[in-house]
Amino acid sequence: MFHDRLGCSSISFRHLSLGDAxxxxxxxGFEEIDLGALPGVCDHVPFELTDADIEGVASRVTDSGLRVRSVNGDIGDxxxxxxxxxxxxxxxxxERLLTLTERVGAKALVLPCGALSPDPVRSLDQDLDLVAEQLAVAAERAAGVGVGLWTESLHFYRLCGTLDRALALASRLEGTKVRHVVDLSHVVASGSQPEEAIAALAGRIAHVHLRDAVPGNINLSIGNGSVDFAGALAALRDADFDGHFSLELEAHDLTHEERPAAAAKAGSFISDLI
Structure with a gap:
């Protein structure tokens, strides 16, 4: 029904229990998902993650028959x-998140680009150095269990909330095992254009999150913002991107009852563009 490179994030149905999502x-009709494990955003994976929790989540995912592309997690600022x-x-x-990532058969664990604040703890350069160091260390540990480590290097609400900061982080990550997730909504909300971000990160993009946005607002369903999805996907093709896409429809312009229909509509729209 949908393109085989298009999945759906469980964050899109964060109001439901994991099993119901x-x-x-x-x-x-989705066959692939991203698994949300973000405390306060998506509680499908418990923050205090025990061995029993890991097995419970993995069992529910396995029973669903869905493939997991990535686990979208957080280990703190x-x-x-x-x-x-x-x-x-x-x-x-x-280590617990990496165990979960391996256990559900995901390609990678995704970690954020710093705290939920644009304000550095020390100086911006020092903070970017520290974030890059932590991500690089996590990537080595991920490689040790056979999974990747990706970062959403531009996140509108976090330390790297602008393209300039995201690229400053990316420059520090060159030569490491860390690859990048581009979320089109965060790029547009920050005041930049997807084509600019894609060109700057070409060759280092592992995954793409899809949601609509306008400057200052990331929480719009696809079709209700200003993201040029056709232009962005064309730019990804030009950059030889061969990864996968995920609908991350944590949109505030939908009721919970409207989410399934909106996800289906968005899935068909993006499948045609891929």
Missing amino acids: LAAMVGL LNAVLDGDGVAVREAHL
């Missing part, structure tokens, strides 16, 4: 300066 995506105990807690959380 998986069933909704199966019912719509990567620009935060931690003491020894804080580092140990972060490292333990990373």
Whole structure:
């Protein structure tokens, strides 16, 4: 029904339990998903992740028959300066998320580009250095269990909330195993254009998130914002992007009852463009 490179993020149905969200995506005809594991955004994966939680989530995903492209997680503010105990807690959380990522058969774990604030903890350069260092270390650990490490390097609400900052982070990540997720809604909300971000990150883009936006607002369903999806997908083809796409329809212009129909409509629209 949908293009085989197009999936749906469970964040699109974050108001449902994990089991019900998986069933909704199966019912719509999706075969691939991103699994949301973002505390306060999508609670399909418990933040305090025990071995039993990992097995429970993995079992529900396996039973659904869906492929998992990535696990979209968070291990805390990567620009935060931690003491020894804080580092140990972060490292333990990373290991649990990597175990989950491997267990559900996902290609990669996705981590953010810093805290949910544009304000540096120290200086911007120091914070970007620290975020890049933490992501690079996480990527090495991910490689050790056979999965990738991706970062959504431009996130409108986080430290790297502009294209300039995202590219400054990307320059620090050159030569590491970290690859990039481009979310078209965050690019447009930040005041930049997808073609500009895609050209700048060409060859390093692993995955693309799809949602509509206008400057200052990322939470629009596809067709209700100003994202030029046709132009963005053309730019991705020009950049030889061969990865996958995911609908991340955490849109505030939909009721919960409208979400399934909006996801189906968006899936058909994007499939035609791919």
